[in-house]
Amino acid sequence: MEGITDRSFRHLIVECNAPGSVAMTTTEFVRVSQLPTPLLQLQDILGDKPAHTKTGIQLMGNDVEILVESARRAAEAGADFIDYNFGCPAPRVFKHGAGSALLAKPNLIADIVRESKAAVNIPVSAKIRSGIDHDSNIEDMCKQIEDAGADLIIIHGRLKTDRYTDPANWSRITRAVNAVNIPVHGNGDAVDNKTIQQMLDQTGCAGVMIGRGALNNPWIFDEYINNTARRTPRQFSDWLSNYAKLMAKRGATETQVLGKLKQAAKAMGPAGNIPFAQSLLRSNDFFGDLEHLLSEDLV
Numbered sequence: 001m002e003g004i005t006d007r008s009f010r011h012l013i014v015e016c017n018a019p020g021s022v023a024m025t026t027t028e029f030v031r032v033s034q035l036p037t038p039l040l041q042l043q044d045i046l047g048d049k050p051a052h053t054k055t056g057i058q059l060m061g062n063d064v065e066i067l068v069e070s071a072r073r074a075a076e077a078g079a080d081f082i083d084y085n086f087g088c089p090a091p092r093v094f095k096h097g098a099g100s101a102l103l104a105k106p107n108l109i110a111d112i113v114r115e116s117k118a119a120v121n122i123p124v125s126a127k128i129r130s131g132i133d134h135d136s137n138i139e140d141m142c143k144q145i146e147d148a149g150a151d152l153i154i155i156h157g158r159l160k161t162d163r164y165t166d167p168a169n170w171s172r173i174t175r176a177v178n179a180v181n182i183p184v185h186g187n188g189d190a191v192d193n194k195t196i197q198q199m200l201d202q203t204g205c206a207g208v209m210i211g212r213g214a215l216n217n218p219w220i221f222d223e224y225i226n227n228t229a230r231r232t233p234r235q236f237s238d239w240l241s242n243y244a245k246l247m248a249k250r251g252a253t254e255t256q257v258l259g260k261l262k263q264a265a266k267a268m269g270p271a272g273n274i275p276f277a278q279s280l281l282r283s284n285d286f287f288g289d290l291e292h293l294l295s296e297d298l299v
């Protein structure tokens with residue numbers, strides 16, 4: 001997720017869950033427009049990959065050749081798989097014919113997947129929304145993606161026009177599952193054990209992709225796979241503190257660290273009633289307050 005799943009976040013998420021409970025993670029989208037993305041940039045985005053999971057680089061663009069060359073470099077950088085973003089609804093992206101704009105051009109999606117498969121020796125997945133303003137093309141689109149050789153389809157049960165507010169419609173995930181023989185992962189509103197299980201049961205999808213739920217609760221994977229209890233507020237606080245330290249260690253500025261922490265704290269706060277997160281959101285001098293906040297007895 002853009003602005004969230006940077007290498008520090010991905011590392012901590014994978015590390016705090018029991019080995020194997022996070023099957024795969026993906027970078028934030030890499031916008032590919034005029035030129036192929038430089039290898040060094042892809043290596044930096046990928047970072048040192050966490051153990052016990054597959055890490056994919058997500059590319060987003062609309063030029064076959066430039067995307068395929070970027071995919072080749074992403075493989076060289078060490079990505080375990082290439083994921084294509086055909087779902088981003090952001091106006092600035094859509095206006096430039098990328099992300100969810102490609103849902104109107106399934107042939108172009110298929111060309112990107114096909115040419116990429118010919119160019120790299122790692123799996124290629126396609127992350128799609130269910131359509132732009134209607135969902136009648138789900139089956140055709142998924143079949144085209146399958147025929148182009150994709151290894152996996154990840155379908156978000158919203159349309160582009162639904163943005164993030166309308167509830168995800170999981171019957172669209174079921175339709176994708178029934179349309180193809182390759183694995184389909186469902187996405188949208190799986191936020192805890194109950195909803196993860198419901199998505200699997202209702203749609204028959206082979207896996208569940210979790211977005212915002214991992215920001216609300218970093219242990220969401222372990223809780224589901226190993227049936228572990230919800231972590232304590234103190235553990236949530238420690239997670240935030242480790243996140244801050246890791247980002248700072250990796251060269252993030254104070255402003256960047258604070259911005260990301262506030263975002264995480266906001267997501268965790270209402271769900272987990274994390275005192276640390278609440279204090280953080282009210283803080284005007286985060287770094288000045290950090291030690292004090294961490295020394296409080298929060299449990």
Ligand SMILES: Cc1cc2nc3c(=O)[nH]c(=O)nc-3n(C[C@H](O)[C@H](O)[C@H](O)COP(=O)(O)O)c2cc1C
Pocket residue numbers: 001002003004027028029058085087127156164187188189190209210211212213
């Ligand atoms: C802040 C934000 C950034 C996102 N960035 C990306 C992205 O870079 N690539 C992507 O495929 N999806 C991105 N998404 C969409 C999520 O991956 C996911 O499809 C969506 O949030 C629905 O799933 P969820 O209910 O599990 O969050 C983003 C969502 C949010 C809220």
